[in-house]
Amino acid sequence: MFTKAIVRKPAHTYANGISTSNLGKPDLNLVQKQHESYCEALIKCGLDLIILEPDPEYPDSCFVEDTAIVTKDFGIITRPGDPRRLGEEAEIKRVLEPLLKLHFIEKPGTLDGGDIMQADNNFYIGLSGRTNLSGSKQLKNILSDYNYDVFSIPVCNLLHFKTGVNYLGDNNLIVHEEFCSKDDFNSYNKIIVDTDEEYAANSLRINDFVIVPKGFPKTKSDIENLGYKIIELEMSEFQKMDGGLSCLSLRF
Numbered sequence: 001m002f003t004k005a006i007v008r009k010p011a012h013t014y015a016n017g018i019s020t021s022n023l024g025k026p027d028l029n030l031v032q033k034q035h036e037s038y039c040e041a042l043i044k045c046g047l048d049l050i051i052l053e054p055d056p057e058y059p060d061s062c063f064v065e066d067t068a069i070v071t072k073d074f075g076i077i078t079r080p081g082d083p084r085r086l087g088e089e090a091e092i093k094r095v096l097e098p099l100l101k102l103h104f105i106e107k108p109g110t111l112d113g114g115d116i117m118q119a120d121n122n123f124y125i126g127l128s129g130r131t132n133l134s135g136s137k138q139l140k141n142i143l144s145d146y147n148y149d150v151f152s153i154p155v156c157n158l159l160h161f162k163t164g165v166n167y168l169g170d171n172n173l174i175v176h177e178e179f180c181s182k183d184d185f186n187s188y189n190k191i192i193v194d195t196d197e198e199y200a201a202n203s204l205r206i207n208d209f210v211i212v213p214k215g216f217p218k219t220k221s222d223i224e225n226l227g228y229k230i231i232e233l234e235m236s237e238f239q240k241m242d243g244g245l246s247c248l249s250l251r252f
Contacts, residue, residue: 002206005042006095006250008052010035010062017059018082019241020159026237034237035062038248041231045206047251050095058088063247066112066130067092069139070252075100076142081110081130092250100252103142111135114160114247119167119188125152126161156180162246164198168205172226174219176201191222199235202244211245 010031039049055061067089069076075096077089096102105111115126116139123143125136140150157178158164164176165185173188176198182190193201200216203223210228212220213235224230235245 002045002047002251004050004099004252005047006050006052006064006092007035007039007042007248008062008064008091009054011054011056011059013056013059014062014241015059017241018084021240021242023236023240026240031237034234035248037233038245041209041211041233042206042249042251044231045209045211047206052091052095055088055091058085060085060241060243061088061091063114063243064088064092064250065247066114068096068250069113069116070096070100070250071118071146072252073100074103074146075252076103076105076139078111078113079105079107079109079135081112081128081132081135105135105138108132109135109138111139112160113250114162115155117162117165117167119173121148123148123150124161124165125150126155127152128155128158128160130160151184153181153184159242162202163244164201166201166203166205166246168203168210168223168226168228170226174201174203174223191219191226193219199239199244202246204245206251213239213245 015026077093110132112130115128115131117124136152143150155161164179166174174191175182177192197216197219200219204211209231210223211231214232
């Protein structure tokens with residue numbers, strides 16, 4: 001059960017962030033409206049929000065998930081894999097320090113929170129272009145001290161692990177059909193997301209709801225058929241900057 005989330009408002013420099021999507025330049029007014037709707041959805045899910053002010057120095061800084069891994073008992077401050085994002089984690093450290101015992105990923109390790117998925121007592125670490133072997137080993141050592149089982153999984157052709165795989169609880173996974181390591185999840189019930197709805201693979205379970213991006217009816221229906229309550233959100237302006245639903249908050 002999650003009770004809190006950290007979010008950061010998008011900065012006026014948001015459109016200068018890192019993107020490979022080729023979907024065009026984001027509309028800042030729409031970005032802000034979509035972020036407000038996202039925050040309202042988190043509140044509907046039962047979360048108290050810690051809302052951070054925009055940081056124009058870091059255009060990608062609204063994607064707070066990459067800066068930390070949080071559980072109800074401890075937090076891990078990451079070391080973002082793109083050098084342009086190094087420094088975003090400092091404010092998150094300041095916010096989390098009074099709330100949780102903290103651990104840290106150290107140089108030469110790199111690790112983005114978007115590459116880390118918790119599924120009950122299991123943690124999966126995606127080895128991507130943003131998370132290297134050193135970062136993975138450091139994280140595994142930290143998590144093993146808390147008696148979690150930890151698995152490292154190669155990520156191919158996707159930005160982050162959670163771009164293609166997300167845990168919905170109740171042994172249900174949502175998986176992009178072209179995720180190269182999906183056979184590693186044969187112990188789970190899998191919703192396979194078609195390529196034409198691939199963005200919906202980053203759907204987000206929070207307490208009694210699953211938040212899904214708007215415009216992906218098959219994936220929405222497949223999730224509803226498992227008995228979950230759905231909140232649909234328009235995410236077009238975050239999709240343009242390679243961001244998804246999980247990227248915009250740290251939930252604990």
